[in-house]
Amino acid sequence: MIRRRSTPWIHKWSRPLIAAIAGCGALTTAYLTIEKLTGGSAACVAQxxxxxxxxxxxxxxxxxxxQPxxxxxxxxxxSMVIFALAPLVFNSVENNRRKQLENWTWLLLLGGAIAMSVFSGYLMYVLASQIKAICPYCIGSALFSLSLLVLTIIGRTWEDIGQIFFTAIIxxxxxxxxxxxxxxxxxxSDITPGGTPGQPVNISFTPKENPNPxxxxxxTTTSGEAEIALARQxxxxxxxxYTAYWxxxxxxxxLLxxxxxxxxxxxxxxxxxxxxGLKAQPELCKAAKIEGFPTWIINGKSYSGVQSLEELAKISGYTGSRNFKYFK
Incomplete structure (x- = not known):
């Protein structure tokens, strides 16, 4: 009597797990999309x-x-949720067609997970080396993508391992x-005016000479209408x-x-x-208990360090154009 080998639990639950993780990713990105389109600010604990x-x-x-x-x-x-659940939803389809649906969706899941993981890896590089920020949503999305890739690889028996490597390379x-x-x-680059029209330019500043008091x-940067309107607001x-010339x-x-x-x-x-400094008012700075520069005080609240124009717009209640030319 030949005993039928039992199906590993990961193979039974791989599709629901993939759908669940992809669903979490969909909710996260939907929230960020709404915040971006409405000009809001994502809930994020900043240091x-x-x-x-x-x-x-x-x-x-x-x-x-x-688009965001x-x-x-x-x-x-x-799409990953749909690919993961499609064979489960169409469970009543005849065996041959259901088998084809499973095979095709596994390939789509594999290709999608690889693409998302590679793209997330690039964004993690940008986050660390260019923007130099800590973004839990971004890190979480990268982990979601990597988890989807791992589950896709171990979630079924791949008859041809070479297929995985070939698909991954391509x-x-x-x-x-x-x-x-x-x-x-x-x-x-440093504050190089120009760049792609309508695309903000990344700025950085390294002093090459002593400051003038x-x-x-x-x-060396020029303002657009949005920057001028924000300053007026x-x-x-x-x-x-509160600043210091040096x-x-x-x-x-x-420069922003x-x-x-x-x-x-x-x-x-x-x-x-x-x-x-010119027109120095150190007594006002002392009275305001300023400990670092720059420090903004807006509507009674203190904000330390360089502030993005988007953040200043939100804090000040600015409702005009946010087509800012520079970012840090």
Whole structure:
């Protein structure tokens, strides 16, 4: 008597597990998509001096073909849910057709999981080396993608192991080349004006000369209508920016606004804390208990470090255009 070998539990539950993980990914990316489209801010615990989720959402990498990257993530996760559950939903289909459906959906799951894992790996590289932020949603999505890949590989008996490696090489290379092509226009250099039209430029600043007590370092970026309108809104709500002319981070904040908007900041908002600076008011800084530069006080709340223009817009109640030219 030949005893039939029992099916491993992972093979029985692999599709429901894949669907569950992909569902979590779909919910996460749906939430981020809504926040991005509505101009809101994702719930994220931020640490002083460390960039967070909203800095990531406001970066050029968060937009693809004019749409939120999270939207494409939502579509990818939703597709994985459909591929995982399709054979279970159509359980009543005749055996041959159901077997074909299982085989095809496993290949689609494998290809999708590989593509998502490669793309997530690239985004993790960008997160660490370019944006330099901590984003739990991004890290969670990468773990979801990797989990989907692992479950897809071990969730069934693959008759041809070479099929997995061949698919991984082809799909991985196509995904990586496409990803590099999509983001080729993102300017990663220091404040180089230009770049792709309509695409924010990443700025960084390394002092190459001593600052001038009258103005620090020269502001080499130019403002757009959005930056000028935001500066006016900040002045309208009585915001204050406490700075020191010798502070490189304060200069980075200036570069985000640009020369024209910085004139508004300088005249109506900025408080110079360095005693030897132009129009210094160190007594006001001491009274406000300023411990680091720059520090923003808006509507009675204190915000330390360089603030993204998206974040300042949210805090100040700014409702105008958010087509900001630069990000940090």
């Amino acid at each position: 002083d001096g460390v960039k967070g989720c909203n800095d990531v959402l406001s970066s050029p990498w968060a937009t693809v073909f004019g 990257l999270a939207l494409f993530g939502f579509l990818a996760y939703t 799909v991985g290379m196509v995904t990586l080349i496409s990803t590099l092509g999509i983001y080729a226009g993102v300017n990663k 009258a103005f620090g370092w020269e502001v 900040l002045a309208k709500v009585g915001a204050k920016e 502070c490189p981070h304060c200069h980075e904040q200036k 606004f640009g020369k024209e908007a910085e004139e508004i900041i300088n005249n109506d908002i900025k408080v110079e804390c360095a005693a030897d």
